[in-house]
Amino acid sequence: MNPDCKILGHGGMGIAHTLPINTFESILKCLNMGAEGVEIDIQLSKDSVWIIFHDSDMSPATNLSGSIFNNNWQQIKGAYYMNPLYAQYPVIHADELFHSIVNKENYIFSLDLKNYQMNPDSNYTDLLARKYTEWVIKQDIVFNSYLTSSDLNLLMKVKSLNPDIETFIYSSDFQKSKQEALVQNFEGISIHINSLNQDLVKEAHQSGLKIAAFGINSGQSNIDAIEYGVDYIETDQLQHILQITNN
Template sequence: MKQLGTILIIVMLCLSCQKDDHQIENLNGNKISILGHGGMGINSAYPINTLESIIRSLNSGADGVEIDVQMTKDSILVAYHNRNLSAETDMEGEIFSKTWKEIQDARYTTSPYLDYKIASLNSIFNSIKNKNDYLFALDVKVPYHHKEIEKYSLTLARALKQLINDQNINSRVIIESPDTGFINLLIKENVNAKLAFYLRDFDLACQFAEDNSLYGIVTSDDHINKEQVSNAHQKNIRVILFNVDDKEDNREAIRLNPDIIQTDKLKHLVKLLK
């Protein structure tokens, strides 16, 4: 009886990682690109957006990685998600109000992440071999409450442009933003990246993307259906899915025929698609 139970567990594990046989149809050569959410994803062995998490994801079969991006007071781009440093680290305040020197030694405070630090984007890209083999989705966080938001946004756009040019990754970067004004600024500044707009309203997102010849739209996997994805593809708009949190989400996301999936269950999605 004990042996039968062991066999059943093994069978269930094999089924959970069985390659998905869904016929994919999209604008990405009928293949779905797999991006790790902040690296290996939430609840992994590493905090998201850290150098260690990002490198591990690229070594685990990902086609690329999604990174949350903010800018310091002295125009250094860093990988961090939350508005306030105190949400995850032993420092307080917002990144835009601090210099890189002030925050570079900030450590994460949640166990088991105590040994990890905030990373600058330059340090991340300098640590990645064969950068042009991967895709990088930069989810740029604009602090709309900044007292000099227009000046800040322009500096941010130019910092992104310089990073992309300096790292020679022009064809490998997607910049994601929910701000039409910031996207228009990126276009005006000739930032050489694929631009993607995210908004909960699919029709509005698609219309803006079409009107501005954007690369694509970014949406939660539970805010879109297969027909809408197909409609976007007919307009030459690529679809990037996020909020793909678990194994079932991975399977559901595949069935929607997106071009890119940002997942928290990276290894599982790699097994399904590769």
């Protein structure tokens, strides 16, 4: 196991848990169980509020419909998740989440910035980069968070605004992402566990890049991620990995 490896809950307790990902309950439970951090999905609302939400549309996961970027917080704040049965866990404002995490400086936050604008123009990408940079400074999580995105331009703009913000390029092709990360001085690559092996992790490390692995939804993939020596394990099976690593 990589001695610097950090265990993060995917969206909190992971997609298979009864608590929906990206909710207060799921994220706080993950941190209270002993995870070293959490991966969360963030989107910017129409009135520039960071909302913690995964999908491109609020339907069918919640009682509302429409995209986050097309709605103001006042409209979004009435949204709650339709699962599990009988519960109404709300869609949350990122500021409220970070206000609720006690000793947030002790945790790592993987921030997956979702941009569902079909044809985002350069101005919109500039806005996202600027808002993100301001927000991580305001939350005082510059040095214990990393930004993940598939949008190369967005990552480049964030990096140019604040070189201290760690940026990870989302990868479907390891070699291509490695080259982009090296050219743009990104800190790492975010990649599905099924696209990884021990040699690729070693290759990334030799190039000075970190690896954040996701798609870890079974006990075996927890073990694989540990054996590969990745830097961040964004797991859906938190309880299992905490047990086997004695955290």
